Each structure stands twice: as C-alpha cells, then as structure tokens.
Amino acid sequence: MTPMIQASERRVRRSSDPVVALHFQLAHTRSAASLDALVVADGAGVVVAGAGSWAACEELAAFAPFIAAGDAVGPCRDAGERHLFQVRSIDFNGEQLLLCAQAPLGSSEIPGAHDESMERAARGVSRILEAA
Numbered sequence: 001m002t003p004m005i006q007a008s009e010r011r012v013r014r015s016s017d018p019v020v021a022l023h024f025q026l027a028h029t030r031s032a033a034s035l036d037a038l039v040v041a042d043g044a045g046v047v048v049a050g051a052g053s054w055a056a057c058e059e060l061a062a063f064a065p066f067i068a069a070g071d072a073v074g075p076c077r078d079a080g081e082r083h084l085f086q087v088r089s090i091d092f093n094g095e096q097l098l099l100c101a102q103a104p105l106g107s108s109e110i111p112g113a114h115d116e117s118m119e120r121a122a123r124g125v126s127r128i129l130e131a132a
Helices: 018-031 053-069 079-084 116-131
Strands: 037-042 045-051 083-094 095-102
Touching: 018 045, 018 079, 018 116, 037 053, 045 053, 053 083, 053 095, 083 116, 095 116
Parallel strands: none
Antiparallel strands: 037 045, 037 095, 083 095
C-alpha cells in the first residue's frame, strides 16, 4: 500500500477580496517579524491596508511619505528612534505605494533587521494587487 502524500498549503487564510488578502499578508508578516504595525499606504499617506492597531496604522501611513524621504517628522522625530521605522516603495501600475513597518517602541532593533520580511511582504503585496 502506497502512503498518500498531501500537498501542504503554506497559506492558512485566503481571500478573493484584494483588501482582505492584503490584510492577511500584512498580518502574517507583522506577526512573524514581531512588528507593532505594517501598512500599505498610497503616496499621500492614506492607508490602503494594514495590520496592527488602527491608530498606529493611520499614523504610520500618514508619516510614511516623509519617513521615505528621510524627513524627521512624526513618530521618528527623535533620531534615536528612526531605526524603528522602515519604508519600502512598491510600484503598482505607475503609482507609488509605500510598505511601512514599525518595530515595537523601545526595542533595540538593528537598522535593516526586517529587510527580508519587508521584501517578502512587498512581493506578496505586488502579487495580490496584480491579481486584482
């Protein structure tokens, strides 16, 4: 008798709704990387999708364009806390979206500590948006 081999699905939660799928992608990455918040924002700083407390997501999205530009505003006015924020640009149909991460306040994160998680999340966001 041959044992039955089952393919393992790595994604536990799925959705055909792109906004819900984005949330699932961000929530998974946020949890795996132990982040406070992970957000996709448009170029104007408006939340497209997020994972974390809504207030943290909205604040992070609002300041994302400034953080991406290197400006000392909002949550990273203190240069000592700049390492807690990471922003990666995602080009989607000629429009710039921003993937923004916030590590827990008070953590001693090393700058770039979440590069791999951010890259994986950016690929997932792009895949979801392209399929929509």
